[in-house]
Amino acid sequence: MNTVELTGVSRWYGNVVAVNDVTLSIGPGLTGLLGPNGAGKTTVLHLMAGLLAPSQGEVRVSGEPAWRNPAMYRNLGLVTERESVPGFLTAWEFVLASAKLHKLPDPAAAARAALDVVELRDAQDRRISTYSKGMRQRSRVAAALVHDPAVLLLDEPFNGMDPRQRMHMMDLLDSMAGEGRTIVFSSHILEEVEQLSGTVQVIVAGRLAASGDYRHIRRLMTNRPHVFTIASSDDRALATALIGEESVSGVSVTAGGLQVHASDYGTFTRAVAKLAKARAIRLTSILPSDESLEKVFSYLVTT
Amino acid sequence: MNPTIMRLTARALLGRRRVLLLLPMPIVLIGLTLLGVASEDEYVTAGDWGPLVFGNLGLAVILPLTALIVGSSALGLEIDDGTITHLLTKPLPRGEIILSKLTVAWLVTTAATAVPLAVAALIAGSGALAVGMVVGAAVGSLAYSALFLALSVMSKRPVAVGLVYIVLWENLLVSFVDGARVFSIRQHAGALADAIGDTPLVDSSLTVLTAVLMAAAFATLGTYAATRRLRSFALTGEAN
Numbered sequence: 339m340n341t342v343e344l345t346g347v348s349r350w351y352g353n354v355v356a357v358n359d360v361t362l363s364i365g366p367g368l369t370g371l372l373g374p375n376g377a378g379k380t381t382v383l384h385l386m387a388g389l390l391a392p393s394q395g396e397v398r399v400s401g402e403p404a405w406r407n408p409a410m411y412r413n414l415g416l417v418t419e420r421e422s423v424p425g426f427l428t429a430w431e432f433v434l435a436s437a438k439l440h441k442l443p444d445p446a447a448a449a450r451a452a453l454d455v456v457e458l459r460d461a462q463d464r465r466i467s468t469y470s471k472g473m474r475q476r477s478r479v480a481a482a483l484v485h486d487p488a489v490l491l492l493d494e495p496f497n498g499m500d501p502r503q504r505m506h507m508m509d510l511l512d513s514m515a516g517e518g519r520t521i522v523f524s525s526h527i528l529e530e531v532e533q534l535s536g537t538v539q540v541i542v543a544g545r546l547a548a549s550g551d552y553r554h555i556r557r558l559m560t561n562r563p564h565v566f567t568i569a570s571s572d573d574r575a576l577a578t579a580l581i582g583e584e585s586v587s588g589v590s591v592t593a594g595g596l597q598v599h600a601s602d603y604g605t606f607t608r609a610v611a612k613l614a615k616a617r618a619i620r621l622t623s624i625l626p627s628d629e630s631l632e633k634v635f636s637y638l639v640t641t
Numbered sequence: 642m643n644p645t646i647m648r649l650t651a652r653a654l655l656g657r658r659r660v661l662l663l664l665p666m667p668i669v670l671i672g673l674t675l676l677g678v679a680s681e682d683e684y685v686t687a688g689d690w691g692p693l694v695f696g697n698l699g700l701a702v703i704l705p706l707t708a709l710i711v712g713s714s715a716l717g718l719e720i721d722d723g724t725i726t727h728l729l730t731k732p733l734p735r736g737e738i739i740l741s742k743l744t745v746a747w748l749v750t751t752a753a754t755a756v757p758l759a760v761a762a763l764i765a766g767s768g769a770l771a772v773g774m775v776v777g778a779a780v781g782s783l784a785y786s787a788l789f790l791a792l793s794v795m796s797k798r799p800v801a802v803g804l805v806y807i808v809l810w811e812n813l814l815v816s817f818v819d820g821a822r823v824f825s826i827r828q829h830a831g832a833l834a835d836a837i838g839d840t841p842l843v844d845s846s847l848t849v850l851t852a853v854l855m856a857a858a859f860a861t862l863g864t865y866a867a868t869r870r871l872r873s874f875a876l877t878g879e880a881n
Contacts, residue, residue: 384876387730388730389726389729389730389874389875389876390875390876391873391875405873406872406873408731408732408733408734408735409732410732411730411731411732412732414730415730416726416730418723418726420723420726422722422723422724422726422727423724424649424653424724424727426652426653426656427649427652435645435649436727436731438645439643439645439646439728439731439733440731440732441732481727482730
């Protein structure tokens with residue numbers, strides 16, 4: 339029953355449509371909400387968390403309406419993107435206060451358990467204002483977890499984390515999802531979620547653009563067309579060789595080197611070095627053209 | 642009411658540098674009272690300086706400004722810095738949150754205003770006025786706190802709106818339009834202080850019954866409006 343369901347949900351601010359007719363159902367396990375900045379991910383999460391009223395449609399968490407229903411929070415935890423923590427408290431005070439506000443039977447034990455999960459017990463008696471960004475994030479995760487919710491929503495949980503912290507957070511989310519919880523997190527960096535399994539909902543410009551298994555989305559990503567600028571010891575010879583490759587759809591010779599249109603990012607990048615070596619051509623630079631995330635996402639949308 | 646919310650609110654209010662803003666006003670009040678008492682002779686009576694210090698400064702400036710600083714911070718600071726989400730994502734009736742916040746704001750405002758006003762009244766030699774000031778400040782604090790707490794949930798600029806009420810309504814309009822004083826919390830506090838104190842140090846023109854009823858109306862309506870608004874409080878600003 340730990341489901342998050344959006345039915346025909348739209349949300350607009352004046353003339354601006356932030357979320358446009360989104361229908362989705364998220365069950366237990368790990369789900370990534372992906373999309374470029376400004377796509378409406380935060381709005382969707384806030385709608386799920388009952389902190390925003392849908393302008394249209396309905397949001398239900400475990401069958402209960404999310405909006406104007408404080409009782410729902412017994413079952414739901416939220417970690418917002420905004421790094422807002424009461425810095426004058428220690429992590430222990432902060433998490434304990436959350437446990438008390440949830441009116442748990444044994445708030446101290448619940449706070450200890452939550453701080454254990456995020457491995458913050460050693461630093462729990464320091465003020466949160468002295469923490470690093472990752473530790474603050476973990477203290478907020480602990481506060482959101484203290485009542486053992488079946489549904490946990492996290493807005494950009496990997497933002498500002500170093501790779502090690504990111505790994506730790508991913509392991510944490512993975513293991514919580516393994517316990518049968520419904521974990522939904524948002525991210526605007528596709529590579530961030532590479533290690534994660536589970537399902538993905540892609541949101542672009544307020545619309546649900548794609549949804550499905552993460553591996554499927556990743557395959558689409560690595561197989562996407564791409565433009566490279568290549569400089570070598572013999573551009574023309576290289577161009578002749580490249581056009582024979584199946585993963586290359588076009589080559590043009592310019593003053594700055596070769597412009598290569600690859601139809602398949604993955605295959606092309608693996609093939610190009612071998613190809614040059616076989617013809618004793620020295621590659622001096624391979625530059626992928628600047629590619630905005632929006633482009634990647636909109637490519638995913640059209641396929 | 643929720644003891645955890647009250648404890649956190651009190652720590653947030655009293656732990657910030659903003660609380661130091663409350664210090665200079667009582668010092669000025671007590672200093673002016675000493676001056677007033679010292680200036681009394683056969684030409685200058687208590688009725689000459691008393692209403693200025695207790696009414697125009699104490700009840701018209703110190704009480705509302707203290708209530709504004711405290712009342713708009715009790716919940717407003719959390720709304721500003723976004724920590725309100727921690728409170729909102731708890732299975733708590735919204736009325737419980739508002740009542741806890743209101744109680745803390747009321748107690749802090751009362752302590753910060755009633756004590757210096759009572760001390761000033763004692764310096765002026767009136768024990769009855771000291772009691773009157775405590776009662777007036779307590780009732781006024783409750784009405785003001787409820788009003789400013791409601792403003793902090795309903796408006797993005799609670800301090801500005803609060804100042805408009807204090808300066809334009811309570812000080813300017815009341816002196817031109819007599820009926821406006823019925824809706825002035827400062828007048829409610831003054832009427833109670835005057836009725837209990839019964840000295841020439843304060844004057845007022847409202848009846849005690851009107852004052853009590855109107856102050857109660859402000860407190861009730863403020864609490865109701867704040868609770869109602871918090872029930873459908875939507876996060877704004879950071880939505881993308």
